[in-house]
Amino acid sequence: MRVMRGSVLLLAGAGVLVGAQVAGAVGQAVAADGPPPAPAPAVLAPIDVTSPTGPRPTAEGVRAEVGRLARRGLFDGSIVVVDPASRTVLLDQGADRPRIPASVTKLATSTAALTVLGPQTRLPTIVYRDGDTVYLVGGGDPTLVRAKGGNPLAGGSASMRDLAEATAAEFTANTSLTVVYDSSAFRGPRLGPGWPTSFPAAGVVAPVTALVVDGGRVRPGATSRVADPAKQAGSVFAGFLRGQGLDVTSVKAGTRSASATEVARVESPPVADIVGRMLTNSENNYAEALAHLVGGAMLDDPSFAGGASATTLTLETVGIGSDGVTLVDGSGLSGRDRIPVRVLAGILTGVVRGDDPRLAPIDSGLAVAGLTGTLADRYTTAATQSGRGFVHGKTGTLTGVVSLAGTVLDAEGRILVFAMIANKVTSLNQARETMDVIASRLATCGCS
Numbered sequence: 001m002r003v004m005r006g007s008v009l010l011l012a013g014a015g016v017l018v019g020a021q022v023a024g025a026v027g028q029a030v031a032a033d034g035p036p037p038a039p040a041p042a043v044l045a046p047i048d049v050t051s052p053t054g055p056r057p058t059a060e061g062v063r064a065e066v067g068r069l070a071r072r073g074l075f076d077g078s079i080v081v082v083d084p085a086s087r088t089v090l091l092d093q094g095a096d097r098p099r100i101p102a103s104v105t106k107l108a109t110s111t112a113a114l115t116v117l118g119p120q121t122r123l124p125t126i127v128y129r130d131g132d133t134v135y136l137v138g139g140g141d142p143t144l145v146r147a148k149g150g151n152p153l154a155g156g157s158a159s160m161r162d163l164a165e166a167t168a169a170e171f172t173a174n175t176s177l178t179v180v181y182d183s184s185a186f187r188g189p190r191l192g193p194g195w196p197t198s199f200p201a202a203g204v205v206a207p208v209t210a211l212v213v214d215g216g217r218v219r220p221g222a223t224s225r226v227a228d229p230a231k232q233a234g235s236v237f238a239g240f241l242r243g244q245g246l247d248v249t250s251v252k253a254g255t256r257s258a259s260a261t262e263v264a265r266v267e268s269p270p271v272a273d274i275v276g277r278m279l280t281n282s283e284n285n286y287a288e289a290l291a292h293l294v295g296g297a298m299l300d301d302p303s304f305a306g307g308a309s310a311t312t313l314t315l316e317t318v319g320i321g322s323d324g325v326t327l328v329d330g331s332g333l334s335g336r337d338r339i340p341v342r343v344l345a346g347i348l349t350g351v352v353r354g355d356d357p358r359l360a361p362i363d364s365g366l367a368v369a370g371l372t373g374t375l376a377d378r379y380t381t382a383a384t385q386s387g388r389g390f391v392h393g394k395t396g397t398l399t400g401v402v403s404l405a406g407t408v409l410d411a412e413g414r415i416l417v418f419a420m421i422a423n424k425v426t427s428l429n430q431a432r433e434t435m436d437v438i439a440s441r442l443a444t445c446g447c448s
Contacts, residue, residue, distance in 0.1 A: 054412030102396030105332030138211025164240030181234030291330025387440030
């Protein structure tokens with residue numbers, strides 16, 4: 001869905017949540033990773049990009065508008081601009097060169113999650129009982145909250161309190177219980193390859209586990225993350241059981257016994273919703289959970305390595321191609337990731353054309369310039385205000401890396417796809433502004 005020029009853009013919800021950015025050393029992310037955002041904005045007048053009505057943009061027109069700025073302003077950078085209606089490449093500056101992508105990696109993760117897991121799949125957190133032992137088993141839901149989660153099918157999240165209340169109903173008051181928390185659905189290291197150990201304390205990302213509550217934050221609304229999210233989740237669950245009148249005598253790590261039977265469960269929002277939240281606010285833990293799940297479903301390897309391999313394979317199976325792609329995580333936090341901008345543009349071109357309806361949540365999940373998510377505080381200068389509302393994108397930032405990939409509605413009413421990555425950046429703010437100016441110029445240019 002797109003907003004036509006002159007139309008009013010309507011925000012769904014009372015406000016927009018924008019996560020704080022955290023600076024770090026080389027290879028560290030400074031992308032937002034806050035609480036689940038409000039629903040993506042609703043906009044008017046959908047455009048069928050396969051049947052455009054405006055004049056066709058030309059390579060000459062695009063080069064005249066942004067070519068010089070791209071050459072001089074993107075440092076060690078690449079850019080590609082595509083007309084998705086005809087699949088014509090209008091600008092190509094190093095489009096096939098693998099570069100450190102930062103959080104635009106989440107476009108590849110989204111593609112894999114929606115393709116392999118399916119948009120309507122929901123992730124369970126289940127409680128099993130074996131006598132007076134209850135097993136809290138994580139299913140990879142990164143959106144689980146302590147309480148007041150709301151309806152997961154209407155923008156909310158599953159809550160640990162609801163799960164504890166349903167569990168307590170299976171016991172009489174004052175029953176003594178042992179709680180075993182089980183996060184065995186994910187395997188391998190909890191921090192990704194190339195991630196500094198300071199990431200959790202800095203609030204960039206929590207250690208990746210299949211059982212987590214409130215994003216592993218030390219308390220609701222905090223930035224810093226705990227060292228062991230599964231242990232924290234077990235403790236939170238035990239606390240709610242005690243509040244229901246049960247006597248929890250022990251809380252420990254373990255795996256579910258074969259004889260245990262299910263007594264309660266809660267389920268996440270659909271994967272489509274998780275993908276949308278992840279893209280809008282660049283939720284790193286959402287990305288890593290989805291990548292681990294994809295690795296498990298496709299390769300029986302729910303780990304960083306499995307998720308990265310499965311994502312790369314998915315790019316091949318859906319026809320985008322993976323030449324030049326090297327992934328080690330799902331969030332783009334690692335400086336070891338490499339993606340050519342051509343791949344990002346390929347993903348977005350297929351999305352806006354509607355080639356695979358399963359990928360539609362990628363389009364609605366992109367942040368809107370000047371309005372939502374990681375683009376909410378951008379497009380405020382004289383040179384970029386024209387892109388406000390008309391540029392939709394996924395941002396990326398690491399030390400020395402800035403990226404932006406998305407779509408733009410041009411002055412002729414046609415959608416263009418663009419992707420930019422700059423490495424060896426000496427000024428993050430200058431690189432962001434350059435990319436925003438380029439996207440804004442595409443918005444005001446018919447480029448025919």
